[in-house]
Amino acid sequence: MIISSHLPPRFGGPASAAEGMAKAKELLAVMKATGAAKLLAGSESSIPSRRSWKPGPxxxxxxxxxxxxxxxxxxxxxxxxxxxxxxxxxxxxxxxxxxxxxxxxxxxxxxxxxxxxxxxxxxxxxxxxxxxxxxxxxxxxxxxxxxxxxxxxxxxLFTSAEMQDLATSGPLGRFLQGQLDGMASKLAKIPGFSAMPATEVHIxxxxxxxxxxxxxxxxxxxxxxxxxxxxxxxxxxxxxxxxxxxxxxxxxxxxxxxxxxxxxxxxxxxxxxxxxx
Structure with a gap:
């Protein structure tokens, strides 16, 4: 079972958990493992207070x-x-x-x-x-x-050179490289978030x-x-x-x-x- 988490408001929109579930579905398809796990989108917001909660999805x-x-x-x-x-x-x-x-x-x-x-x-x-x-x-x-x-x-830590080499291994490697390569541009669009400095490693x-x-x-x-x-x-x-x-x-x-x-x-x-x- 795979459950997606929502993101803080400035990092994700009102449907970030649903988007996470869609990303998990996409990954399973790349792995040719569609249907291998039950997918559930989690709550789209955090618990508002200790006294105010209700069961989630x-x-x-x-x-x-x-x-x-x-x-x-x-x-x-x-x-x-x-x-x-x-x-x-x-x-x-x-x-x-x-x-x-x-x-x-x-x-x-x-x-x-x-x-x-x-x-x-x-x-x-x-x-x-x-x-x-x-x-x-x-x-x-x-x-x-x-x-x-x-x-x-x-x-x-995984170096950019190692990632480029892994991307030649097949669709799964290319998928991961694409996700990592797109991270900097996505973060740069977030208000108040500092641009990622140039580096040769991924965490x-x-x-x-x-x-x-x-x-x-x-x-x-x-x-x-x-x-x-x-x-x-x-x-x-x-x-x-x-x-x-x-x-x-x-x-x-x-x-x-x-x-x-x-x-x-x-x-x-x-x-x-x-x-x-």
Whole structure:
């Protein structure tokens, strides 16, 4: 199941979640995997307030998957955007908390493990999509969290030269190159957003979702080549900062992602797609 997330208003229009679902459908078509996953467009706006919420388009589907009878392992919820849909599902049925593991690309740096990037002091992007949803997951739910904060996901770098080479591997490589090449021009049209400086790398920051869920050791399954710390889940503030909470449930905060493994796997899989008729 693939659920699209809305974007903050200045980055996406009133139907950004629907546009995300259409993009996922387009990608599956390029992969010749149409119909391989159920596609759902998520909510088109963030949760307005803690006391004002209603189930979203994906709420029932998430609850159903988490609560399916006979599930031995927790449902892995891999999130590379905002947490609106997961928060709405937990609010609708809190029992899913112990049946879920959230692997989340998002959140700012934790004290002692990383430094924020240069530039304005602002909330990390995926937190900013829906701060209230992120607060619900961190501060109220009992969901097991594996977090890849900004300092960790920014480690997944892929050079422009590597991208040009990968684009020769087939339709999937060309599709990715087209998406990355168009990013700068799209961002330049956003009011108040600084133009992207010239650089020779792309940040493939959502790729750790694959590293941490699929590239596991066959014995005692775990993403053993990436590094994390265990800490009590802190209290997440409205501005995206953390307040330490010694009594919080344990969470993983990843400090280092095995970028080499991640990129090698991606490139090999892209090249293998050439053989699919």
């Amino acid at each position: 994906a709420t029932a589907a998430i609850v159903h998957e988490a609560m399916r009878a006979g599930r031995d392992d927790p449902l892995v919820y891999a999130a590379g955007a905002g947490l609106t849909e997961l928060a709405l599902a937990w609010l609708a049925e809190p029992r899913i908390g112990r049946r879920l593991k959230l692997v989340w690309i998002g959140g700012g740096e934790h004290a002692g493990t990383g430094y924020p990037p240069p530039g304005p002091d602002e909330a990390e992007f995926n937190v900013s999509i829906d701060p209230i949803a992120a607060q619900i997951i961190f501060n109220e739910s009992d969901i097991d969290i594996w977090q890849v904060p900004r300092d960790a996901y920014r480690q997944i 493939l920051g959502d790729s750790p979702l694959v590293t941490l869920t699929a590239l596991l050791t066959p014995v005692q399954p775990d993403p053993s080549s990436s590094r994390y710390i265990l800490k009590p889940t802190p209290h997440l503030l409205a501005d995206g900062r953390y307040r330490e909470n010694p009594n919080g449930r344990p969470m993983r905060v990843y400090t280092s992602i095995d970028a080499s493994l991640t990129i090698r796997d991606m490139v090999s899989k892209f090249r293998a797609r050439r053989k699919i008729p």
